[in-house]
Amino acid sequence: MNSYAIGNYDDNIRLALDYLVKTQNEDGGWGYKVGGQSFTEATAMALLALFHPIGGGKSNPAPVYAESIQKGLLRLRSDNHSDGGWGIFKDDSFSSWHGFLATWVFNILLKVPELVTLYSRPEDPDIRNRARGWIIGKGREPRVNDKDAIIVKKLFSIDAKIVGFKWGPNPEEAGFVIPTAMAIIALTVEDRLVVADTDVVRESKAYLRNRACPVGGWNIGNPFAYDKQLPPTPDGTSYGLLAFAISLSSSDFGQTTEVLQAVSTLADFVENSNSDQTVALGTLALRFFPDVGNNTQDKLNAFYNKLRSGRATKDDKPKTIGQEKSGGWANSPFATALAVLALSDNLYFFDPK
Amino acid sequence: MALRPTKPRRRILSRRQFTRLMLVGAIGGSVAVAEIVSRPLGIIKWIGLNFRRIGKGFGVKSQVAIVNASYDGDILSPLRTAWDAVDSPSVVGKRVVLKPNIIYNLPGSAINTHPAVIEAAVRLFREKGAKEVIVAEGSAYQRDITDLLYQSGIKQVLTTLNVPFVDLNHDDLVKVATKGGFNGLEFMWFPKTIAEADLLVSMPKMKTHHWASVTLSMKNLYGIVPGIKYGWPKNTLHVTGIEQSITELYETMPPQAAIVDGIVAMEDDGPLFGKPRAAQVLVVGRDLVAVDATCARIMGFEPSKDTAKHIWYAEWLGQGNAAKERIEQKALPLESVKQDFVPAPKPEDVARY
Numbered sequence: 001m002n003s004y005a006i007g008n009y010d011d012n013i014r015l016a017l018d019y020l021v022k023t024q025n026e027d028g029g030w031g032y033k034v035g036g037q038s039f040t041e042a043t044a045m046a047l048l049a050l051f052h053p054i055g056g057g058k059s060n061p062a063p064v065y066a067e068s069i070q071k072g073l074l075r076l077r078s079d080n081h082s083d084g085g086w087g088i089f090k091d092d093s094f095s096s097w098h099g100f101l102a103t104w105v106f107n108i109l110l111k112v113p114e115l116v117t118l119y120s121r122p123e124d125p126d127i128r129n130r131a132r133g134w135i136i137g138k139g140r141e142p143r144v145n146d147k148d149a150i151i152v153k154k155l156f157s158i159d160a161k162i163v164g165f166k167w168g169p170n171p172e173e174a175g176f177v178i179p180t181a182m183a184i185i186a187l188t189v190e191d192r193l194v195v196a197d198t199d200v201v202r203e204s205k206a207y208l209r210n211r212a213c214p215v216g217g218w219n220i221g222n223p224f225a226y227d228k229q230l231p232p233t234p235d236g237t238s239y240g241l242l243a244f245a246i247s248l249s250s251s252d253f254g255q256t257t258e259v260l261q262a263v264s265t266l267a268d269f270v271e272n273s274n275s276d277q278t279v280a281l282g283t284l285a286l287r288f289f290p291d292v293g294n295n296t297q298d299k300l301n302a303f304y305n306k307l308r309s310g311r312a313t314k315d316d317k318p319k320t321i322g323q324e325k326s327g328g329w330a331n332s333p334f335a336t337a338l339a340v341l342a343l344s345d346n347l348y349f350f351d352p353k
Numbered sequence: 354m355a356l357r358p359t360k361p362r363r364r365i366l367s368r369r370q371f372t373r374l375m376l377v378g379a380i381g382g383s384v385a386v387a388e389i390v391s392r393p394l395g396i397i398k399w400i401g402l403n404f405r406r407i408g409k410g411f412g413v414k415s416q417v418a419i420v421n422a423s424y425d426g427d428i429l430s431p432l433r434t435a436w437d438a439v440d441s442p443s444v445v446g447k448r449v450v451l452k453p454n455i456i457y458n459l460p461g462s463a464i465n466t467h468p469a470v471i472e473a474a475v476r477l478f479r480e481k482g483a484k485e486v487i488v489a490e491g492s493a494y495q496r497d498i499t500d501l502l503y504q505s506g507i508k509q510v511l512t513t514l515n516v517p518f519v520d521l522n523h524d525d526l527v528k529v530a531t532k533g534g535f536n537g538l539e540f541m542w543f544p545k546t547i548a549e550a551d552l553l554v555s556m557p558k559m560k561t562h563h564w565a566s567v568t569l570s571m572k573n574l575y576g577i578v579p580g581i582k583y584g585w586p587k588n589t590l591h592v593t594g595i596e597q598s599i600t601e602l603y604e605t606m607p608p609q610a611a612i613v614d615g616i617v618a619m620e621d622d623g624p625l626f627g628k629p630r631a632a633q634v635l636v637v638g639r640d641l642v643a644v645d646a647t648c649a650r651i652m653g654f655e656p657s658k659d660t661a662k663h664i665w666y667a668e669w670l671g672q673g674n675a676a677k678e679r680i681e682q683k684a685l686p687l688e689s690v691k692q693d694f695v696p697a698p699k700p701e702d703v704a705r706y
Contacts, residue, residue: 033523167583235496275500
């Protein structure tokens with residue numbers, strides 16, 4: 001897997017992991033904001049961060065990290081539905097896209113030897129297998145008929161015959177870019193070399209290419225609204241690139257035009273962003289595309305500085321706040337977890353050995 | 354051999370009784386069938402709504418104020434005039450949530466509620482004695498709204514006035530039973546900030562809309578629906594029906610009022626790519642059906658089954674007054690500000706996209 005070599009940010013990561021331990025809710029989960037309700041997505045991202053070798057992902061971890069991970073995993077196991085999926089939080093009885101993130105966690109848990117030894121339970125492989133089954137069986141949008149496909153092509157210039165993944169449980173919903181990207185990651189991380197070339201993942205990548213904005217990058221999934229171009233957004237572009245980073249395979253014949261364009265688009269977004277979360281997510285995605293488009297090593301270093309300190313990449317570019325004294329970013333366990341993954345030189349969360 | 358006289362058979366039901374029974378059965382069966390085929394509304398609710406609508410016709414008229422305003426001048430004074438001109442609710446000691454329309458960054462377009470209008474509204478409600486004023490939005494097209502707040506100029510207003518902003522897409526959630534049953538959902542998950550508001554003020558941009566004809570204070574309520582549960586761009590609600598969803602949100606949510614930013618509105622290819630149209634008005638009222646009907650007429654559209662159907666439907670449901678004669682116009686007369694907006698093109702509806 002291609003990735004820029006990045007600096008040593010262990011101090012930032014240590015502070016951030018302590019922040020995650022402190023901001024864990026009583027029920028074992030994490031929220032999007034400190035003290036907020038626990039959500040499956042935020043809990044999954046926090047766990048992925050705490051799996052870091054500086055935290056709970058090594059032999060004999062500090063008890064605070066190990067206990068925090070145990071509590072978080074217990075939350076996810078308890079919230080797993082009988083159909084194999086997860087709702088967005090414990091009281092949500094309908095399985096939906098948050099299950100993609102939870103599946104990602106169980107795939108890493110079952111792959112990294114230290115994590116297996118310390119935290120896995122006998123039922124975890126079954127949880128993961130049923131989760132995979134839910135994603136493939138129920139997470140995708142239904143296929144459209146020819147008549148609707150023609151109308152959609154006319155209105156939105158997209159090929160509705162290519163199926164993506166949905167946000168919600170409604171069987172009539174359409175697929176969108178972010179859930180499709182998350183599903184690709186959740187499935188592929190189990191065994192990158194094998195899964196990346198499966199029919200489901202190949203079609204999902206075709207979906208992302210088809211939904212790419214002509215100027216580069218992605219938005220929620222509508223590159224056109226009638227005859228007008230709808231611009232890309234930082235979040236859609238970041239998740240789209242992460243999906244390609246993990247799943248690019250020989251069948252892609254190298255990096256595609258859509259990916260090249262998206263990298264430059266995302267680099268511009270990060271440079272011009274006022275949002276710590278956007279900088280964290282964007283930098284996480286950009287590190288996997290060394291020397292692509294305008295994503296140079298110097299530029300990426302500047303993004304890392306911005307992520308850590310909030311410093312603008314140039315005088316005329318916006319600043320952010322950066323890592324706070326508390327160790328977190330944007331008062332958000334979710335944004336903080338993203339930042340940990342972005343700062344990690346160990347790719348355990350994406351390419352577990 | 355003598356024939357034994359046969360005893361006349363005793364009837365269980367007389368012919369008349371049988372006919373009556375059949376009649377009652379037919380009526381009961383018809384009601385049951387009508388109830389089932391007319392779901393999600395149902396015949397029983399339909400009868401109830403008819404009574405409500407008829408009752409509304411005998412009730413007091415709805416008051417709607419129209420005032421002239423300009424972004425370059427003082428907006429607070431005309432807004433205060435409008436608010437005081439109608440039967441506006443007292444906000445003393447209350448928690449007021451302002452819900453502007455913040456949707457996309459498309460420079461040069463009149464797409465978002467103008468920051469100057471938000472600023473005037475914050476000042477007005479503080480002046481009127483509100484305990485707390487919060488600005489909240491759940492953008493339809495982006496997960497991280499931070500950059501959009503900066504690009505739209507709204508962040509600067511929030512900072513200057515020290516107003517809290519809540520991202521409704523990632524807020525804590527509360528399960529709320531639907532009151533209307535119009536969209537077939539027994540309950541919905543709503544952001545805690547909205548569910549706990551004493552007054553929700555819908556502050557849309559006056560715009561044309563390709564599917565709904567116009568997007569005003571009722572359609573703006575789509576933005577209170579949390580993205581983490583219903584996805585982006587809240588298309589689950591399109592699947593359950595645009596009119597049904599809009600009216601359900603209005604029926605179920607807390608007491609509401611509307612301040613419509615029609616100073617520079619949008620015509621033609623709305624709600625994203627239309628052209629700016631200087632209508633120079635603010636429209637204010639507490640009956641959102643009446644406010645939206647008034648705005649539609651200012652734009653040159655008469656709500657009906659074919660145009661701005663959700664306004665017509667809301668009136669049909671007895672949610673408010675849309676008929677001209679049932680609206681008491683305050684401040685400026687409607688005719689003095691009436692325009693002739695270019696309507697949005699109306700494509701074939703493939704709701705899930």
